[in-house]
Amino acid sequence: MYVRALSPGERAKIEAGLCSSHVFTLRRSQILLASSRGQSPKVIAQNLGCATQTVRNTIHAYAHKGAACLKQESSRPKTVLAQFDQAKCEALRAILHKPPHVYGKQTSIWTLALASDVCFEQGLTESVVGIETIRQALLRLGVGWQRAKHWITSPDPD
Numbered sequence: 001m002y003v004r005a006l007s008p009g010e011r012a013k014i015e016a017g018l019c020s021s022h023v024f025t026l027r028r029s030q031i032l033l034a035s036s037r038g039q040s041p042k043v044i045a046q047n048l049g050c051a052t053q054t055v056r057n058t059i060h061a062y063a064h065k066g067a068a069c070l071k072q073e074s075s076r077p078k079t080v081l082a083q084f085d086q087a088k089c090e091a092l093r094a095i096l097h098k099p100p101h102v103y104g105k106q107t108s109i110w111t112l113a114l115a116s117d118v119c120f121e122q123g124l125t126e127s128v129v130g131i132e133t134i135r136q137a138l139l140r141l142g143v144g145w146q147r148a149k150h151w152i153t154s155p156d157p158d
Contacts, residue, residue: 031058
């Protein structure tokens with residue numbers, strides 16, 4: 001697996017990437033130039049101290065995008081699937097209207113993390129989701145949420 005032959009213009013862009021202050025561009029430039037010299041991905045990875053898959057990904061990116069692959073793209077997902085649709089949001093509301101004791105928890109205070117655990121245990125979500133996911137679902141429902149507070153109580157019965 002090697003890069004295709006570099007045109008003089010492409011070689012100039014890649015060599016300019018060697019002077020870049022961005023590590024991503026520098027590393028990809030090093031990989032592409034080494035590959036154009038006929039080095040295998042395994043040898044390139046050993047010389048640069050990176051994974052062989054990183055080298056392969058760079059070569060694939062160059063094959064599809066050319067020298068444009070030297071610019072790092074956004075790491076945000078292109079599509080986001082909401083864990084909670086409207087029906088699941090309503091099920092979450094129903095869960096939170098009952099005390100945690102109903103679900104076998106040893107506390108009487110709901111937290112976002114506890115709600116996430118119970119949603120998973122009840123089969124509402126496929127995995128334990130983050131607290132931000134729960135908070136966003138509650139926000140879509142129009143439910144206000146404040147951090148759980150433990151109030152100081154006196155041990156004196158009077």
